[in-house]
Amino acid sequence: MDAPAVSSAPGASKHKGTLLIVDDEEGPRQSLRVIFKDDYQIFLAADGPSAIELAQNNQIDVAILDIRMAGMSGLEVLERLKYVDPGIEVVMMTAFETTDTMRQALRLRACDYINKPFDLATMRTAVASAMQRATLESEIHTNAEKLQELLSELQNQKIEEQMSQTRGEIYASIIHDINGPLTVISGFIQLMNQRIGNSTRLEVEDLEFIKDRLKTITRQVTNCIEISRRYLGFLRRHGDDTPRVPFNQLLTDLNHLVRVHPSRPNHQFNVRPLVEDFAVRMNGTDVIQILLNLTVNAFQCIPQPHTVEIEAGLLTEPLNLTAFKDSPQERLLNVENFRNTAPLLSVSVRDNGPGIPPEILPKIFQPYFSTKSSKQGTGLGLNIVQRLVKEGRGALHLRTVLGQGTTFTVYFPAVPLAST
Numbered sequence: 001m002d003a004p005a006v007s008s009a010p011g012a013s014k015h016k017g018t019l020l021i022v023d024d025e026e027g028p029r030q031s032l033r034v035i036f037k038d039d040y041q042i043f044l045a046a047d048g049p050s051a052i053e054l055a056q057n058n059q060i061d062v063a064i065l066d067i068r069m070a071g072m073s074g075l076e077v078l079e080r081l082k083y084v085d086p087g088i089e090v091v092m093m094t095a096f097e098t099t100d101t102m103r104q105a106l107r108l109r110a111c112d113y114i115n116k117p118f119d120l121a122t123m124r125t126a127v128a129s130a131m132q133r134a135t136l137e138s139e140i141h142t143n144a145e146k147l148q149e150l151l152s153e154l155q156n157q158k159i160e161e162q163m164s165q166t167r168g169e170i171y172a173s174i175i176h177d178i179n180g181p182l183t184v185i186s187g188f189i190q191l192m193n194q195r196i197g198n199s200t201r202l203e204v205e206d207l208e209f210i211k212d213r214l215k216t217i218t219r220q221v222t223n224c225i226e227i228s229r230r231y232l233g234f235l236r237r238h239g240d241d242t243p244r245v246p247f248n249q250l251l252t253d254l255n256h257l258v259r260v261h262p263s264r265p266n267h268q269f270n271v272r273p274l275v276e277d278f279a280v281r282m283n284g285t286d287v288i289q290i291l292l293n294l295t296v297n298a299f300q301c302i303p304q305p306h307t308v309e310i311e312a313g314l315l316t317e318p319l320n321l322t323a324f325k326d327s328p329q330e331r332l333l334n335v336e337n338f339r340n341t342a343p344l345l346s347v348s349v350r351d352n353g354p355g356i357p358p359e360i361l362p363k364i365f366q367p368y369f370s371t372k373s374s375k376q377g378t379g380l381g382l383n384i385v386q387r388l389v390k391e392g393r394g395a396l397h398l399r400t401v402l403g404q405g406t407t408f409t410v411y412f413p414a415v416p417l418a419s420t
């Protein structure tokens, strides 16, 4: 039978603790070396400076330090050793020191002190427990470092995830927002086809009809391009050179869009513009997109004919935010980011539909939350509205009463037209 493989001696592979002995007297230095040489790796120093140098160049677990030495005092060495490596555990050897000196040593984080001439057993116990402490502390330290690394890795992972999620949402938003103008374009092309298909020759009025529709199509194509540009800008994080657009002009554009929107038929639709036009400190396409989403929601809230109204107003005072309370009927969004300085524009989109049930209200701004059929809703509309309001540093208020209807009000920072 083969002889068993030779294994290393037990404990041989284990890291041996390191012990630094600092004493200016040869006798105690050597006797301490003899006592501990089998258990630890020993470093000897006859004075403070060489002890510090040894600690700088080696990893020391425990030091035995004579408090009374010629040259640099034990207390000073203690302080410097702790400075080199706070993890070094130091056992002080004392002779006839006052309690004051001892207190000072403990304040400098010596872990123990032993009277000279020392008793062997006491010294062994003191060094063993200091060694244990040093090992434990270094383990705790290593673990804390590992934990920190892990935490920062997790944090990075989270940020990456959030970024790719936002990116995903933005791409979905482009498709969602472009869908509206595309529907209008496709409707107009159908109309033109009908007109052309029914006649063998194009009359003057046919030509006028087609020209007029082509204008709308061109506007909608521009709109699509702007939407995609805006979202790509989102991904690139644009600066603060926000354009200023006359608000009533935006309402007129919105009116055109809404009147040909497929969700519009059968419902009453009224727009009340500003009495005196003002500019909004926000991207015009964003404003239209916000209001279009809210208006389409208002049309879709119930299939039966009902009324949807848009009303714009000017506020010459900042909004009194304390007057708003979140409740099952009311919400105010983006308070933290809101630029609440007058003048402000308020635009309300009001419907007299069924209202929003309190159990649904907390979810309506979540992406992909919808109570509609998948053909009618993706659940992105209000999420986009919220994001655009936040981007423009506006605020969004919602009030809903079951059986009576819902009003969404957007507050935008405004500027007088003259200053644009």
Ligand SMILES: Nc1ncnc2c1ncn2[C@@H]1O[C@H](COP(=O)(O)OP(=O)(O)OP(=O)(O)O)[C@@H](O)[C@H]1O
Pocket: 176, 293, 297, 298, 301, 351, 353, 354, 355, 356, 360, 364, 365, 369, 370, 371, 372, 376, 377, 378, 379, 380, 381, 382, 383, 406
């Ligand atoms: N004016 C309203 N009246 C009643 N419920 C509303 C109103 N506006 C929004 N909601 C509710 O909020 C939900 C989320 O609206 P959101 O605009 O985000 O998505 P959607 O309209 O369902 O789909 P999408 O806008 O993506 O086509 C709606 O499904 C609806 O239940």
Ligand SMILES: [Mg+2]
Pocket: 293, 296, 297, 377, 380, 381, 382
């Ligand atoms: Mg919607």
